[in-house]
Each structure stands twice: as C-alpha cells, then as structure tokens.
Amino acid sequence: MDFFDVISSRRAVNHFDSHRDVPDALLRQVVEMAASTPSSFNLQPWSLMVLREKEEKLRLQKEAMGQAKVSEAPVTLIVLADTRGWADECPFVERNFSEMMKAGAMKESQRGWFSKARTNLYGTSDASQVAFATKNTGFFAMALMLSARSVGLHTHPMDGFSMEGVKKAFHIPDHYWIPLLLSVGYFNDEKELAEPKWRKTYDDIVVRF
C-alpha cells in the first residue's frame, strides 16, 4: 500500500471483527517490518507479549478499565519497554556489542567506553531510564501501527490501564515500563470508520523561544 494511504487511513479503531483472525504469519510479517525501527545505540529495548486466548485477554481487560476492544480484537499486545535495556546486565547489550564488533563498528578495547556512554546518557536517573525505554519503544510501536495498516489491519493503542495491575497479572518483571497496550485486528465493517480527529498544524507544532 502507498505510504500516504497507510498513514492517512490509520485510526485508533474501537470495533474489531471478532470473527476474523490475524494469522500468525501475518503478525510475524508486521512485527518484522517494525523491527527495522532505529533506537539508541541500536539497543532495541522493546518486547511484546502476544495475547490471543480469551482467558488472557479478559484478564488484561480487567486491568484496562474493562475496555471491550481488549478482548474483541483477535490479538492484543502488551508492549514492554525495558528501562534497563542500556545496562551491562541486559543480554541484548552484549549481543549488540558483539554484532558491532562483527560489523567492524566497535573494537573489544571500546567495551569500557561503550558502557560508560550508555550509563551517562540513559542511567543517571529514574526519569532518564524511563525516557530511554519509552522513547525507543514509542518509535517501535508507531512502526507497528503503520506496518499493521500496510497489510490491511487496524490497531488501537491504549494507555487506560493499571501498569501495576497488568504487571502482576502477567508476571512481568519490574524493570519493564508498559507504555501501551495495542489491539490488532480487522475493522468491523458493520461499523463506520470514524473521521480523523483534530490535529495540530505545522504552525502549532513548530516553536521558537
């Protein structure tokens, strides 16, 4: 699909067709397109829990203010942002370093420099750790929404949920922030697709101080 059609037809849809599944191969295709998302030092601090079973989606719905779309959509994703995804103990940091060495972009002697750079940029406060995790996972989630649209799917990003409740209900370790839940499926064609909501114009967005 043309890029402009993708971005201009994306909506946060409230009505999913519960009878039309999202095949696993299609979900894989969407996630792998979005996996090309850039991130700080290419650290990719995002993960997904994929919920398809009714019981799981209802368990999530209870923590998400009862929003019906959580269980009506064939797939609802818990999008996870690793606030420790920059730190030495994260396995993907080591993976990243060895991939950079393989590509000739980093030398073994730079290991200490790399660790210090990550710590200084992302590890100096709770807020900076959360910013690192949620900014990059925000990139990824947007790429997911657009990639889904490009194969005919629709999505709904939500932040009306209890982060503590969801963590508890799904045994999610404490170092994850949950920036959003994302329902994915086909639009229920019996409903009407909502008109786009108001948006800031270029002149609203561009500022000077």
Add this chain to the structure above:
Amino acid sequence: MDFFDVISSRRAVNHFDSHRDVPDALLRQVVEMAASTPSSFNLQPWSLMVLREKEEKLRLQKEAMGQAKVSEAPVTLIVLADTRGWADECPFVERNFSEMMKAGAMKESQRGWFSKARTNLYGTSDASQVAFATKNTGFFAMALMLSARSVGLHTHPMDGFSMEGVKKAFHIPDHYWIPLLLSVGYFNDEKELAEPKWRKTYDDIVVRF
C-alpha cells in the same frame, strides 16, 4: 512510495548533501503527514524547533558532541516532548477539550473527570510525566522519519547531546524533555548507503513470563 520500500530503505544516514536544500513546503508536507500520529487522549505533546541557519546548527552541534551531521544537514530539528502536556495549564489541553466537545465526544460536565483522568494516568511521578511525553513524542518522531523517507528524504535521529546544554543554548523551558535531535536532508550520493544493522527477530521480541 510503497510502505514497504519506505520502511525498509530508512537508515540513520551519516552523510547529508549540504548543497541540496529541503524546501520549506516539503518540510511542511512531512510534518503534516506525521501530525496524524495518535497520542494519549489525542494530546499531541510534541513540538519542533526547526534549525536551518548555519550559526544555529553550529551552536547545536557544540552541545551534540560535535557531530558533523548536525550542521551538514540542511535542516536539524530539536524534537521537544512536553512533560506537562497533560496538565490543566497546557493550552493544548483546553484546545483538546473544546475540540472533543465540538465533535460530541465530551460534555462540559466531564471537565473535572477529564482533568482527574489525565492527572492519575500521567501526573503521579516524574517518571510517569516523562513517559507520557517521550512515548507520544516517540510515536511522532517515528512517523516523521518515515514520512520524510516517503518523499525521498533521509534522517538521522540522535541522542548524543547534552539536554541541559541544548536547553540553555536555545532558551527551552524546563518542562520540555528532549528525546532526540533529528537531522533531515538528502543523502550524499557520493557516499554508500550503509547496509541495515542487525535487528531482533520476531522470536527475540516476543516474550512470556
């Protein structure tokens, strides 16, 4: 351009053609495509400073570890995330409420409920305010990068900079977080476009606990 071509040809390019400008009308088109980005309660807590003048780009470069692309690109954006973009004092919150009333999605009597919901979801800690700002602005920045690519431009997102230094040098109010700088321009065709870096696979990304 086809969506798949856009997302798969996006790179964080290091070499911009300094002789090829990005016309203002094209930048406007890119920003307005990206303005369709969804956000928490449609609050759109993002802003951009658009730097084109050599002096300004060099001033920014000094705060960004001297990275040459900051001034080589015809346009470098300071991407701002409003950590108070959910709060009653933010003018776009009032704008948002009145637009929702206009669309019939909210009633005057819900003003108090809406304020409380925003405060409970986003205002309970420094970390939650920063998460609100950077998650949504992350969505917007990713849409910007892809929209730019869709019209033939390339970008480079950076977080190697001193946030305090940039704020001071450009008189940016304290309630903004700066999740990234984004250089925008045409790729310097005398250089070779780098191969895509490694990425997590679907099986790396999807987790269970």
